Amino acid sequence: MTIQLLQGNHACARGALTAGCRFYAGYPITPSSEIAEIMARELPRVGGKFIQMEDEIASMAAVIGASVGGLKAMTATSGPGFSLMQENIGYAIVAEIPCVVVNVMRVGPSTGIATHPSQADVMQARWGTHGDHPIIALAPGSVLEAFELTVKAFNFAEKYRTPVLVMMDEVVGHMREKVDLPDAGSVEIVNREMPSVPPEWYEPFGNPPSDVPPLAPFGEGYRYHITGMLHDPRGFPTERLDEIQPWIERIFRKIDRHLDEICMWEEDSVEDARVLIIAYGATARSARQAIKIARARYGRKVGLLRLKTLWPFPEEAVERAAEDVQRVIVAEMNLGQMALEVERVVGRKKVVRVGRADGQMVTPEQIVDAIRAPQPQAVSLRVAVPW
Amino acid sequence: MDTVRQAARRALEDRLEIRLAGEGGQGMILAGVILAEAAAIHDGLNAVQTQSYGPEARGGASRSEVIIARGEIDYPKVMAADLLLCMSQEACDKFYTQVKEDGCIIVDSTQVSRLPSHRAIAVPFTQIAQETTGRRITASMVALGFLCGLTGVVSKQALEKAVCDRVPAGTEEMNLKALAAGFAEAERLRGNGSEPVCT
Numbered sequence A: 001m002t003i004q005l006l007q008g009n010h011a012c013a014r015g016a017l018t019a020g021c022r023f024y025a026g027y028p029i030t031p032s033s034e035i036a037e038i039m040a041r042e043l044p045r046v047g048g049k050f051i052q053m054e055d056e057i058a059s060m061a062a063v064i065g066a067s068v069g070g071l072k073a074m075t076a077t078s079g080p081g082f083s084l085m086q087e088n089i090g091y092a093i094v095a096e097i098p099c100v101v102v103n104v105m106r107v108g109p110s111t112g113i114a115t116h117p118s119q120a121d122v123m124q125a126r127w128g129t130h131g132d133h134p135i136i137a138l139a140p141g142s143v144l145e146a147f148e149l150t151v152k153a154f155n156f157a158e159k160y161r162t163p164v165l166v167m168m169d170e171v172v173g174h175m176r177e178k179v180d181l182p183d184a185g186s187v188e189i190v191n192r193e194m195p196s197v198p199p200e201w202y203e204p205f206g207n208p209p210s211d212v213p214p215l216a217p218f219g220e221g222y223r224y225h226i227t228g229m230l231h232d233p234r235g236f237p238t239e240r241l242d243e244i245q246p247w248i249e250r251i252f253r254k255i256d257r258h259l260d261e262i263c264m265w266e267e268d269s270v271e272d273a274r275v276l277i278i279a280y281g282a283t284a285r286s287a288r289q290a291i292k293i294a295r296a297r298y299g300r301k302v303g304l305l306r307l308k309t310l311w312p313f314p315e316e317a318v319e320r321a322a323e324d325v326q327r328v329i330v331a332e333m334n335l336g337q338m339a340l341e342v343e344r345v346v347g348r349k350k351v352v353r354v355g356r357a358d359g360q361m362v363t364p365e366q367i368v369d370a371i372r373a374p375q376p377q378a379v380s381l382r383v384a385v386p387w
Numbered sequence B: 001m002d003t004v005r006q007a008a009r010r011a012l013e014d015r016l017e018i019r020l021a022g023e024g025g026q027g028m029i030l031a032g033v034i035l036a037e038a039a040a041i042h043d044g045l046n047a048v049q050t051q052s053y054g055p056e057a058r059g060g061a062s063r064s065e066v067i068i069a070r071g072e073i074d075y076p077k078v079m080a081a082d083l084l085l086c087m088s089q090e091a092c093d094k095f096y097t098q099v100k101e102d103g104c105i106i107v108d109s110t111q112v113s114r115l116p117s118h119r120a121i122a123v124p125f126t127q128i129a130q131e132t133t134g135r136r137i138t139a140s141m142v143a144l145g146f147l148c149g150l151t152g153v154v155s156k157q158a159l160e161k162a163v164c165d166r167v168p169a170g171t172e173e174m175n176l177k178a179l180a181a182g183f184a185e186a187e188r189l190r191g192n193g194s195e196p197v198c199t
Helices: A008-019 A033-046 A056-068 A079-094 A122-127 A143-160 A170-174 A241-256 A283-298 A315-322 A338-346 A364-372 B004-014 B028-042 B089-095 B125-133 B136-151 B156-166 B172-191
Strands: A003-007 A021-026 A049-052 A072-077 A099-107 A113-117 A136-138 A163-169 A176-180 A265-268 A275-280 A302-307 A309-311 A327-332 A351-355 B016-023 B046-053 B061-069 B081-086 B099-108 B121-123
Touching: A003 A008, A003 B028, A008 A021, A008 A033, A008 A072, A008 A099, A008 A143, A008 A163, A008 A170, A021 A033, A021 A056, A033 A049, A033 A072, A056 A072, A056 A079, A056 A099, A072 A079, A072 A143, A079 A099, A079 A122, A079 A163, A099 A143, A099 A170, A113 A170, A113 B046, A122 A136, A122 A163, A122 A309, A136 A143, A143 A163, A143 A170, A143 A176, A163 A170, A170 B046, A176 B028, A275 A283, A275 A315, A275 A338, A275 A364, A283 A302, A283 A327, A283 A364, A302 A315, A315 A338, A327 A338, A327 A364, A338 A351, A351 A364, B004 B016, B004 B061, B004 B081, B004 B099, B004 B136, B016 B028, B016 B089, B016 B136, B028 B046, B028 B061, B028 B136, B028 B156, B061 B089, B081 B089, B081 B136, B089 B099, B099 B136, B121 B136, B125 B136, B125 B172, B136 B156, B136 B172, B156 B172
Parallel strands: A021 A049, A021 A072, A072 A099, A099 A163, A136 A163, A275 A302, A275 A327, A327 A351, B016 B081, B081 B099, B099 B121
Antiparallel strands: A003 A176, A099 A113, A136 A309, A176 B046, A265 A302, B016 B061, B046 B061
């Protein structure tokens, strides 16, 4: 296709359209609004629907409704809206409704700083909605990847009947880069499985060998019940012990058995590395710059593990990459969130947190300082955040 | 001693860092987008453009950062600018320290009265815009033309194409006129033997 200078938010919207998204409900919020703008313009042209809702609670509800109606559906927001969406994200997890939620992260908590970047919603992505549940969350690090991972998000949502979160930061969302987006025909698209049985035999929450029951769209003769209450294979509320535990185990299992496919990461200069940087999103670009500086100027052997999937946490990849290094630096635009997961996997002693929460990118210099520091100053946030 | 042009060309081999700083409403972000598009799409280089601004539609600090390189670009922000354009006193006061030793500072002398250094190149962009197009808002295009004419980071043709693709429909001619005025100013400066050098 044609080479163009495109914004991350634009590429995300294009990814959604390529993946087959035909419904968007949302409430505009900086720094995600371009996604809504583009979807509002483009969806009607391809026979889709765009609705601006009264708030983010309703937006998420509309997305769920559209998906049950048979369309691939999405919304995009930022921290304050993401908070409002949590209840219905939980509903979508429990009702096993495929959908995509994009969060272009800005500084929080609360209204925070609307126009400045952050990566401080990554733990909220994991546990923002209550109760035990699995979740898939992806973090693009470039404009091209905003396209690619949005397509992936729809594919995972459809394949595993679950909400998928795209956790973009403002830098990636608003950054313009030279990209050559792939043609629609060359992109792998996954569609949800439809029931192959007649309506009277259909179990919308059954337990097939794949662990993902087919999803019948409403209005095509399959009458079934959907609820946020824990339910039996037909969708009706249940408190039967022999139905609840198997159900919750299944919704975890349907994700866990596909970690090989879902957990995505990229390694850079790790072969001879004595220090490993773990980063995601725009911060991984600071890390790559830091590696160039540390290797060229100071002869330090440093490598990068860039996480494209945040949840489920790619713990095997982290464990393997961190095995032979002396120090693991976790760089992120927060004061240590994914660092907690890294510490869980590799132990606290090796881990240095390099973070900031002032709406600025982690700079390459900050990371280079952490590489050169004589002692890994683990855990202490104050010490690890010199600026 | 290199001329600004030679220094910019040398920086391009690794990464050339440009910061365009001013106030909201002056067109700094649009100027950055046009510069990045000229480099990336029309001149076949690599470019990344980012921005930083407040919640206001007008006023408040606003800046755009463009990294241009022949190879891949990692960190998308300016570490130390090769080229700094200041369209307001506040931008000048804030960013003049974050410039490379052989970097170049260009200021709009219509807006900036206190120069940070005798090496800063002062051109009355807003005044030129007013005289050329009658619209002060085209000062960003005058500045962009000057910056590119002086440094040669992107070709004039590339910049003209990018301007036509990115400015609001119907304003192409006015913006091209402003751009040309900027190029002419750079030519004048280079032609009269006072081409700035980096020490």
